Amino acid sequence: MTIFIQPSALAVQTTYIVGAGGTYRPFEYENSNKELEGFDIDLIKAIAHVEGFQVQLVNTPWEGIFATLDNGDRDIIISGITITEKRKQSVDFSLPYFPAEQVIVGQKGTEITSIASLKDKIVGVVNGSTGDIVISTVLGRNNTAIRRFDNTPLLLQELYEEGIDAAVGDVGVVKFYIKMHPGKAFDLVYDNAFEPQYFGIAVEKGNTDLKNKIDAGLKKIIVDGTYHKIYEKWFDSNTPKLPIDIE
The missing domain is CATH 3.40.190.10 (Periplasmic binding protein-like II)
Structure with missing residues (x-):
């Protein structure tokens, strides 16, 4: 057959x-x-x-x-x-x-609307990240208002505890953190000044x-x-x- x-x-x-x-x-x-x-x-x-x-x-x-x-x-x-x-x-x-854009993270109800509005704020970033580079350009590399952290979870925990006024980080990493911590409410602020990547x-x-x-x-x-x-x-x-x- x-x-x-x-x-x-x-x-x-x-x-x-x-x-x-x-x-x-x-x-x-x-x-x-x-x-x-x-x-x-x-x-x-x-x-x-x-x-x-x-x-x-x-x-x-x-x-x-x-x-x-x-x-x-x-x-x-x-x-x-x-x-x-x-x-x-x-x-x-x-x-x-x-x-792969950067985003500003504020506490819920934040009045922050742009990078420019960060000039009088205490801003957290991950050390050496793109966010660090951007904020160092805006505020000055040695500005004591910039607080640098080893990773995004530490950065956003500090924001949640109101130790800083705002954070700047990778949107994907930030969104994932928020998804994993639904009890912590943040506002995300986008600014066209961030280079699209x-x-x-x-x-x-x-x-x-x-x-x-x-x-x-x-x-x-x-x-x-x-x-x-x-x-x-x-x-x-x-x-x-x-x-x-x-x-």
Whole structure:
């Protein structure tokens, strides 16, 4: 008896090795089982699903993460990577998938409306962060009104306890903290003076086929609502509008 097998049954899905850091909660971090999870992890899995490929996740330290594309150890890296012109010279980026903007955090009912209104306030930042750089420019690097903290949880706890008047930090990290601490109410204040920045998924320079797959998958999960569900899981229901043309 002759058995006919449909061609699709013979198809083997391509597996791409994905590098992601394990220390940038909530984008990628190791859980108690030493498995990577986070917004970025859910996102790349969703893209892989709609594009019909598999991913093998590998915890990859930030230092040297770009080199793993050059030497072939990784096919994709997704690790809260801000798209910059300098980085575009060595890797190819997907379409932007997350607005990596800074946000001002005030106590509930704050009268703070902009960066300019921070000049007479005690402002907290994470030491060495983008927020630190921005506020140091506005208030002066050695201004004693700037309080520097080791991480965002410490920063926002101090704000909650009214030890500082406002904080400036990465919007994703701030939103995740607020989601995890529903009893602590804050107001978020956006200012166009913050330079717009976005995270992108990186592939080896010249790997247009893989980049196109990722871009196509990202568009699909935006259209079908998957992106919104992932965003809501980690942050809130205010899904950002990305600078992507959806046909």
